[in-house]
Amino acid sequence: MDHKFTARFETDTHTLFAPQTVSSPKTLRTLLTKRPRTPSSSCVGLSETDDAEKPYPLRRLMTRRVLLSVTNYATLSLVEISFRAIQPLFFSTPISSGGLGLDPPSIGKILACQGILNGIFQVAYFARAHAICGTKRLFVGGQCCAIPVLALFPMMNALARLYGVGLAVYSAAALQIVFSIVWNSCFGRS
Numbered sequence: 001m002d003h004k005f006t007a008r009f010e011t012d013t014h015t016l017f018a019p020q021t022v023s024s025p026k027t028l029r030t031l032l033t034k035r036p037r038t039p040s041s042s043c044v045g046l047s048e049t050d051d052a053e054k055p056y057p058l059r060r061l062m063t064r065r066v067l068l069s070v071t072n073y074a075t076l077s078l079v080e081i082s083f084r085a086i087q088p089l090f091f092s093t094p095i096s097s098g099g100l101g102l103d104p105p106s107i108g109k110i111l112a113c114q115g116i117l118n119g120i121f122q123v124a125y126f127a128r129a130h131a132i133c134g135t136k137r138l139f140v141g142g143q144c145c146a147i148p149v150l151a152l153f154p155m156m157n158a159l160a161r162l163y164g165v166g167l168a169v170y171s172a173a174a175l176q177i178v179f180s181i182v183w184n185s186c187f188g189r190s
Helices: 003-017 028-032 048-052 064-092 104-133 135-144 146-163 167-188
Strands: none
Touching: 064 104, 064 146, 064 167, 104 135, 104 167, 135 146, 135 167, 146 167
């Protein structure tokens, strides 16, 4: 393939799919140096539109509401990522060690069902749930679902010790999936 053609094609697709949004882009030199270059004599009378294009100082962005939102999202992400890491481990760990002792195909089926149902719920019902509950109630309610999601781990192990891996364990896993789907709706709140 000709290099001129590929460069031209990349430029055309960039122009077509990613139009320029910055009216006066900064050069790499001005971004990397500590002091920006002094304005030329033609730029002495700066207008108000030039001030509007300056980046907003980070210190002024750190309001109470922004910090609260960032902290909430970070906490949600930390707990949710921990759950996603522990869940397959729990499913594969032997019952005697505190898990369920499932084989990889069974684990894959459970996680696939969880992902598919989560996607269907978020697409089909999230907007309606957000309109009914509002942002704060949906977030708090979703975060409250983290408690039963995590509490179901030892309960599933206890059921597996008593009855073996059967209907009771799979019902508890289904309940965990339902709670985790509601919990995942917290990510779409903003």
